[in-house]
Amino acid sequence: MASYETFAKIYDEVMDENLYLDWLEFTCRHLNKSQQHVLELACGTGILSVELANLGFKVCGLDLSEDMIKLANKRVAEEDQMLRFKTGDMLNLTDKEMYDAVTCYSDSLCYMKNKSEVAEVFSGVFAALKDEGTFIFDVHSTYQVEEGFSEYSYHYQTDDFAFLWESYPGEHLFSVEHFLTFFVSDKKGKFERFDELHEERTYEIKEYESLLKDTGFKSVEVFADFEDIKPDELSKRWFFVCKK
Template structure:
C-alpha cells in the first residue's frame, strides 16, 4: 500500500495517538528483560515519530517502511532534530539484509495491514532472522472485538481549518477484517482552495492463539501477552493486544 499524500497529513491525524505510552512500554520491557543493546529496528515506522524519539534517547535506530512518502517525512523530521536515522523502504514480510538488532518493534497495529496468515508468518520469520540472540520483538495488534464492535460499519468525521475528513469503516472480505474508506479535504495554502483525495486502507486481525502459534513456529519464546497498555491479560472487550517475545 502506498500512502501517497496521506503521509503528509498523517501526523495531524495521529496527533492524539499515545506515543508516550508505547515508549513507556518499550523502556519497561527492556529493563524487565535486561536488554542493554542500543540497536533498534522500528518496523513500519511511518513518519518516524517513534524512531526520532528513540534516537533522541541514544538508540541507534533503523526505520523501515513500505511507503517512500512516509520515509521522506521521517527523514525531514530527523534532520530538523539534528538526528541520523537509517531508513529503508521494504515490505515487512520481505525483510532482508538489514543486519541484526537488539530490539525490533512493530507498534501502532501495523501488523494488521498484512493481508494473509502467510504474510504474518513470513514477517515473524524475517524478524526472527534480524534479531540478536535473546533479542526482543515487541508488537501490538487490534483485537477481534475492536474490528467487529468498534470499527465495523462506523463513520468518523473531523472538521478543521486546514484538514477535514470522512472515515467510513465496514466489514472486510475476510473474517476479523475491516476496510477503511477515507476522504480528505486539504487546504492548499497557495490557492486557498481545498483538494480532495481518497484512500482505502485494509486491516485484518486473528485470534490470540493464532498469533502465539505463528510466533512459536518462527522460534520465539513468548514472554508476555497483555492488553491496552496494561499488565492485564486480554479479555472479551480488550481493544489492543501487546506481545513481548524473545529470540531463543
C-alpha cells in the same frame, strides 16, 4: 499494502500524539538496558523512532511509504549517528544488520493480507534479531474489529483539509475496511478530493502464538491496551512481547 501518499501529508496532525508516548513507555518497560539497537517497522513519519533515539537507543526506522520516510528524514540532524530511516517492506527484510529489538506498532501487522504474510514478517524479524532479542508488536483485538469498528465514523477538519474516516466489516473473519476521504487545499485555496481504502485483518491470540512459536520464538507474552495486564474479552489492542 495501503497507499499512504495523501495520508502522509497530514498523518501527524490526525494521529493522537499521546499514543506515541504510550508506545514509547511500553517499549522501554519490555527491553533491558543492554538492548540498545532497535529496528522500528512501519515507522511512519518517525515520531517514535526519534523519541527512542532521544533516550539513547540506536534506531533504524523502516516504512513502505517513500512519502512517510521523506517526512521522517526531516527529523534527522546531519550529525545524528543514532537515527536513520529507510524505505522498505516488512515482508522482505533484506538488511544484513542484526538488532537487539524489533518493534511493529499501530496495528501495522493487520495490513498483511493473510496468515502466510504474517508468518513471513515473523520469519524476517526472527532472522534480523540477535540471540535473546525481543520482538514487540501490537494488533487490533478481535473485539475491536468486530465491535469497536462497527459503524465507526470519524471526521476531522482544519482550514487546509478535511478528513473523513468510515469503517465497515471486511470480507474475512475479523477483518475491517477503512474508507478514508481527504479534501486537501492547494495554494489557491481550491480543495481536491482523495480517496483511500485501508484493509485490516486480525486473528485470535492463539493463532498469533502458534505462528510465533512455529517461527522459533522461545517465549511469547500477551498484554492489552498499553498496560502490563492480560487481555480480556473487551480489550481493544493486543501487545505481544516475543523472545528469540
